[in-house]
Amino acid sequence: MINKISFKIGMLFFVFILFVEILLFVILYLNLANTQANEVMDNLLARGNTHRDVLEDHFNASTIDHVGMMESASDFTVVITDPNGNVIVDSNHIEAEMKAVIQKALQNPIQSDGEIISSNWKENQYIASNSIIMTGNEVKGHVFMFAETNKIKHVLNEMGKQFKLIGLLTFIITIVTIFILSKLITVPLIRMKKATENIQKEKGELPLDIKRKDELGVLARTIKELAEDLTHLKTERNEFLSSISHELRTPLTYIKGYADILSRREINKTDTLKYSTIIKEEAEQLSILIKNLFDLAKVDQHNFVINQEWILLDQIIQSVIRRMKPAFDNKNISVVVQCPENLKVYIDNARMQQVFINLLDNAQKHSLHNTSILLKVVEHKRSLEIIIQDEGEGIPNEEVPKVFNRLYRVEKSRSRMNGGSGIGLAITKEIIESHGGNIKMESELGKGTKVIITLPKDEK
Ligand SMILES: Nc1ncnc2c1ncn2[C@@H]1O[C@H](COP(=O)(O)OP(=O)(O)OP(=O)(O)O)[C@@H](O)[C@H]1O
Numbered sequence: 001m002i003n004k005i006s007f008k009i010g011m012l013f014f015v016f017i018l019f020v021e022i023l024l025f026v027i028l029y030l031n032l033a034n035t036q037a038n039e040v041m042d043n044l045l046a047r048g049n050t051h052r053d054v055l056e057d058h059f060n061a062s063t064i065d066h067v068g069m070m071e072s073a074s075d076f077t078v079v080i081t082d083p084n085g086n087v088i089v090d091s092n093h094i095e096a097e098m099k100a101v102i103q104k105a106l107q108n109p110i111q112s113d114g115e116i117i118s119s120n121w122k123e124n125q126y127i128a129s130n131s132i133i134m135t136g137n138e139v140k141g142h143v144f145m146f147a148e149t150n151k152i153k154h155v156l157n158e159m160g161k162q163f164k165l166i167g168l169l170t171f172i173i174t175i176v177t178i179f180i181l182s183k184l185i186t187v188p189l190i191r192m193k194k195a196t197e198n199i200q201k202e203k204g205e206l207p208l209d210i211k212r213k214d215e216l217g218v219l220a221r222t223i224k225e226l227a228e229d230l231t232h233l234k235t236e237r238n239e240f241l242s243s244i245s246h247e248l249r250t251p252l253t254y255i256k257g258y259a260d261i262l263s264r265r266e267i268n269k270t271d272t273l274k275y276s277t278i279i280k281e282e283a284e285q286l287s288i289l290i291k292n293l294f295d296l297a298k299v300d301q302h303n304f305v306i307n308q309e310w311i312l313l314d315q316i317i318q319s320v321i322r323r324m325k326p327a328f329d330n331k332n333i334s335v336v337v338q339c340p341e342n343l344k345v346y347i348d349n350a351r352m353q354q355v356f357i358n359l360l361d362n363a364q365k366h367s368l369h370n371t372s373i374l375l376k377v378v379e380h381k382r383s384l385e386i387i388i389q390d391e392g393e394g395i396p397n398e399e400v401p402k403v404f405n406r407l408y409r410v411e412k413s414r415s416r417m418n419g420g421s422g423i424g425l426a427i428t429k430e431i432i433e434s435h436g437g438n439i440k441m442e443s444e445l446g447k448g449t450k451v452i453i454t455l456p457k458d459e460k
Pocket residue numbers: 358362363364366390392393394395403408409410411415419420421422423424425426449
């Protein structure tokens with residue numbers, strides 16, 4: 001419960017409201033209390049002063065009685081004394097606290113002819129004022145006025161009750177809020193948790209509300225996409241693994257078979273040479289395959305580093321073709337190169353050579369005798385295009401998009417005979433893409449294949 005996000009948010013809400021309430025309460029309470037008390041005191045003093053004014057003009061028994069009578073009907077108490085504090089008249093019973101206040105006032109030196117002498121309404125039962133009756137310079141007596149502080153306290157008490165009520169209301173609202181929040185926030189979160197668990201256990205539908213328009217919706221959609229990616233990756237990995245095991249098994253079967261022959265039978269020298277050559281070739285094939293797989297693994301781990309430098313493109317092309325000349329000559333294939341002589345490009349030398357070798361090797365393998373292969377480089381404003389076109393057997397339309405997949409071969413048996421494992425184009429694609437370019441293939445069955453590479457022209 002305590003760890004639930006709805007509870008946390010609810011608590012935060014509650015504490016915040018409580019804080020605001022207490023702050024408001026304190027400010028309001030202090031303000032109201034003081035205003036209230038000040039008002040009563042002003043009133044009290046004004047009344048005392050009025051009585052005094054009257055008594056200064058007519059300081060006689062009937063006026064004094066009259067004042068006493070007037071106040072007996074009011075909320076206040078008046079006490080009129082002579083200069084020594086002897087009570088001449090009072091409107092109500094004189095409490096002990098009143099007596100004490102009067103005594104104290106008489107002991108203190110007179111400061112003005114009318115003042116508040118007891119203002120502590122919080123602790124005392126009365127607040128009091130003292131107005132001095134003077135004729136000329138002679139003190140004739142005092143008009144003491146008292147007002148009960150109960151009334152002020154009562155008002156403030158009422159206010160306190162109101163605030164408590166509001167506090168209770170806040171508490172109830174908070175509980176309701178926590179409940180609503182838990183519906184609004186926790187439920188989708190719990191669903192997401194459930195969904196990720198399902199993904200982990202690889203089972204069931206994902207109970208996600210992906211139509212929500214808020215952040216939770218975004219999160220739900222992301223989780224769903226992740227789940228799809230994961231499923232895709234898993235199938236891809238399984239397919240890849242089964243292809244690899246197949247690829248590894250085939251040459252190993254050959255190697256094992258020929259090794260068996262070599263060890264068991266009495267065979268002549270020429271056959272021994274023949275079989276051991278096959279074994280050697282298959283082993284070489286295997287080690288190339290493993291190297292390529294290793295390269296692909298590096299791509300996946302983002303360890304595929306390319307070291308770019310400025311290089312004359314024509315030079316790499318010529319060097320690759322020189323190296324591959326025996327293969328072309330074998331089939332009497334002519335390679336036509338059209339590349340601007342001094343075109344410098346910012347590329348990884350070794351990797352780019354690998355690209356040309358892969359593509360020219362494919363073209364050569366799938367071309368008939370006495371045909372030609374065109375390698376054309378076209379320079380555009382911001383990019384350059386490398387086209388490798390053969391007049392070979394071509395690829396069926398529906399297969400074209402798949403040839404860049406790892407270990408994908410169009411005609412499995414025939415390609416194997418050629419020594420292909422279906423990794424060349426996958427690696428080529430990775431290399432081109434890590435140079436910031438892209439590669440595509442167009443092919444027509446029986447007419448030939450065209451590979452088009454686009455590389456960005458670096459202005460550095
Ligand atoms: N120029 C081409 N003409 C016809 N088919 C092609 C051509 N290039 C590629 N292919 C087809 O695409 C498949 C994949 O090519 P890729 O270069 O990836 O693999 P591979 O040549 O079989 O083996 P590897 O290059 O790993 O030795 C080939 O097996 C082949 O069927």
